Amino acid sequence: MKRLSKIPSAGLIAAVLAVAVALPFVVSGYYVQFASKAMLVGMLALSLNLVVGYGGLVSLCHAAFFGFGGYMLAFMTPEDGGASLWLSLPTALLVVAAVALVIGALSLRTRGIYFIMVTLAFGEMLFYLFHDTKIAGGSDGMYIYFKPELVVGGRNLLDLESARTFYFVALALLAGAAVLVKELVGSPFGRALAAARDNERRALSLGFPVFRVRLTAFVVSGVIAGMAGFFSASQFGFVAPQMLGWHLSATILVMVVLGGMGSIIGPVVGAFALIGLEEVLKTSFEHWKLIKGLVIIALVFLLPGGLRQLATLLMPERVDASATPAKPRSDEAPANV
Template sequence: MTAPADRHSWLVLALLLVLAALPLLAPGYYVQFATKILLMGIAAMALNLVVGFGGLVSLCHGAFFGLAGYVLALTAPRYDPAALWWSLPFAVAAVALVALVIGALSLRTRGLYFIMVTLAFGEMLFYLFQDAGFAGGSDGTFIHYKPELAVAGLTLVDLEAPAQFFWLVLALAAGVILLLRHLLAAPFGRALRAARDNERRARALGFPIYRLQLGAFVLSGALTALAGYFAAAQFGFVAPQMLGWHLSAILLVMVVLGGLRTVAGPLLGAAALMGLEEVLKLATEHWKLVEGLAIIGIVLVSPAGLRRLATAAFGASASGGEHLAAPPRSTAEDTTATDRSIRHA
């Protein structure tokens, strides 16, 4: 088993560095769109910690994403911006706590049950906010001001300015890549992957599987919350749909598109899927039909093909520009191991 810290995530980091020049070159719309991609990418990378490296298919990460936005909306003062210093840690901690409870219950199950149980608990949060009176119910609620990042009255980053918002999110994405790389190379990550590849053996070796997986689940939830917090701040609005499981499924598509075994791949998956959606929306009113068919088509290609396809797609575009997704090593062997682990998980 090779370390997941492949060259590929360095390439993505380099790409992010280049991308930092975007606000100087492109109009505001593209900067905001890139911000959205980065936020979804962070959530997808966070989800991949559980799916790709933990072998656990979770369908409640959309709820974590939306919940963080709701925490921001509910804790922000009505006529003033919220202070990022405390509202962000509070939102992340709140979601981590929820993830702890959901994870503790869901991890009692495996395989199909895990998928269904995470889906059900995620939807529980959806219905809670949909039916609740305290957060605008099904209409959702506005966040009138972006959070304020200031020390002693001095604004460090002005989030009302799209360019600064973008740079902050860009830095976060880079930070998440580095953190995940570090974690996965550490004993924690190695043990997590061991449990994915052969749970019985890992257990026999004395790894505390349950605690490892719960730790990964909570961390993954917290990082998803980070993305959800800023996404809500960017939209200036939260609604129950942002908690729904369709978002979880979309994040899974991004993960698979980008590569299950890579740290930064899901970020590229997010860019690919959101780019595709944008193009389809321009082309046809029924873009979801095409997107659905595209997802089915991608899945129908052989198991290894999911990644081969992503590599081919990025590889084709990379010939002209950056090498976005350098083919991961030992494709076939790697992928069959993923299949096996997910099926057996």
């Protein structure tokens, strides 16, 4: 498929990783935390891209999985200490998988604009479930006073209170998610997913169970998002309904489109760019949101292939067909009935 991203040279990956590993030893604690947050949001954008970029399914409820992951940690953290990662993380991911399975099984029966609407409706339902009921502190949200612990033989192996440790956990999670998605996209499963995106009718007539393929991708993507949410909640020690609202869902979608749907790392770059842009504008302007909007519009007009296109402009020898934006799925009606 055309969206098979060109594998960046091993040197580039090594350089980025080296900088990432060295970073927490160089910059101040504030930026270490900022980078951790950005990596988790990057992981969220990366997970959404599996569905949007490779599946051709524009989902507007992705924050729900992120938020659910966070709320699960809040539910499972005791009053007097940290939750056990051994128990809380798998439980949280299982619950998120179940939620994604139900939402996916219902919404994937629709197509195109209807899929967008149905996922939006599900996202809103979950938002109001947490916002308007008392199950999790309503609109005030919930505090998580203790970080989850990874206890082996009475010792906590992972001190998530340490910003530096947390940073490396976030880095490992992001890298793991990137490897997982890369593996999936290049596998026969990934090819079937892309085939269904490019031409659903043809994929079916070749014998692919399109619904099951999409549902699997939807759940995998949801679980990665849930994992990011779980650790995000842990980082901030707080969950609120905004974490699963459509506003965040839309923001992640912007990150994906901004970074470029054609690659695995593109959405991560998009997430970094958007969060970084916010950070810079916030400190410089009063009406920074207005300027942020203008910058995004300008970027979309100037770089229709996403930020990734910037790399191909700067390094023309790496130009490849995969930099073109994903085109919407064409559902062709049966001709001449």
